Amino acid sequence: MIKAKPAAAFKAFALTPLLISAVWCLPKAHAAEAQPANTTPTAVALPAVGSCTKVAFNSVSSLKWPLPLYLCHYSAAEFNTLKAQPALDKSWLPNKQSYQGLACNVLDSRLPSIALAHGQHWYRQFANNSEATSAVVQLTELISPYFGCELQLTDTGFTDPCVSARWDKLGRLLAPVSDLPNQSLRQFPFRLDNGKVVLGEADAKLSWQLHDFEPNLQDVTVPLLDRIGKGLFWGKVNEVAALWPQLSAQGELTQSEQARLFIMAVSKQQAAAVRFLVAQGLNPQARTEFGDTALSVAKMIESEAMLQLLSELGANSDSQEQ
Incomplete structure (x- = not known):
């Protein structure tokens, strides 16, 4: 088990609702609503089967962008081989609730893809335990679901330089962080269009939206x-x-x-x-x-x-x- 560092800091943050592992998540009644999408769809070339490339998604709604992403195009055989490898957490598959939970525990409003990514084709293949019969496209956010550090690429997947967590190529957690919940990597929404990958769109009518989790300082129900x-x-x-x-x-x-x-x-x-x-x-x-x-x-x-x-x-x- 890998220890988060420094341990004393995390104890303090866990005890009080003042940082990192317990970043304030707004009550549901006060949660910020999605802002209207005002991004220009970004289309990038689909890499050849068996290869990956870094891409970025920009939003005029936030100064925190561009969001670094990792675009991979797996053959069916490669994807099935990766899928068959064991992961740490067997119940890692994301859904709307788990994505909302992640959004409550990140340091930047740029991080969560919220629920749009959960319906991607390869997630359904995991959920249904079905093998791929054709090439699979994957778009992974290169931002750690823990404290927002940019992920580093390895031969076996991804690593977080801040807490030493590791994930496989499909974003499943391999090395846990002591005293913190297991987190799979977030997958960013996209759609395919004539050999292009349109970033930030689940389909032609459903665009990714920047969610804002800034607090309401006038909420007297909060100390x-x-x-x-x-x-x-x-x-x-x-x-x-x-x-x-x-x-x-x-x-x-x-x-x-x-x-x-x-x-x-x-x-x-x-x-x-x-x-x-x-x-x-x-x-x-x-x-x-x-x-x-x-x-x-x-x-x-x-x-x-x-x-x-x-x-x-x-x-x-x-x-x-x-």
């Missing part, structure tokens, strides 16, 4: 500190500033609470949010009860920008880490 943290995570500094007097009226924040707010801002590399917290008198060197700091998270996500910013703020001492 104020949680809303503040969510706002920092998503860079909603102006909205956070408007709520801050309410938070101040509740009394002084503990060191652990201060650390968690900094961690939320740093984890999404929100420089303005980090500077806002410092301007409110919060301590960028604060620790959670597990010893995690903004600096330790910046190092974990390998963010040079955050490391430099924290250095400017005096939070760059190695003594701040356990």
Whole structure:
């Protein structure tokens, strides 16, 4: 079993709804609806049978794009051979519910393909345990379903450089991550059109839509500190500033609470949010009860920008880490 790193950070995040393995998922009543599709369909050449190529999908709806994808064209024999190989999780097949669950646990709204991909032909072959009789096209998102790191290609499939999870060529998990749920890779929707692969369309009338999971900071059913943290995570500094007097009226924040707010801002590399917290008198060197700091998270996500910013703020001492 492969251990997620750093373990202390994950314990803190699992205990509080403040990051990574428990990224806030909006209640169903407040879940953001799909935005109207306003992307121009991207068509790429279908690679020859037995070959794969990297492609990218762009959306004018989000600055986070392009989304890296891996397009493969398997012969029936190759696909059936891959399909027959055992996977870690026998119940890995995605559906609308599992895709929605994935969407609740990712760091970027660009990541989830939601439910459109689940109906692809090769998924049905798995579900029906039927062998392919012709070539199979597969379009895999090269973004980890764990913490959003870009996947690396290997001879046997894919690997996540951040948590060392591994998947086979069909996106089935081979190496689990301790204390985190098993996750298969997401498959992006497409359709075939005269030797071209149209990215982001399940058919000519059903286009992929960017889903937005930004929180509603005015939802009073959510504790104020949680809303503040969510706002920092998503860079909603102006909205956070408007709520801050309410938070101040509740009394002084503990060191652990201060650390968690900094961690939320740093984890999404929100420089303005980090500077806002410092301007409110919060301590960028604060620790959670597990010893995690903004600096330790910046190092974990390998963010040079955050490391430099924290250095400017005096939070760059190695003594701040356990």
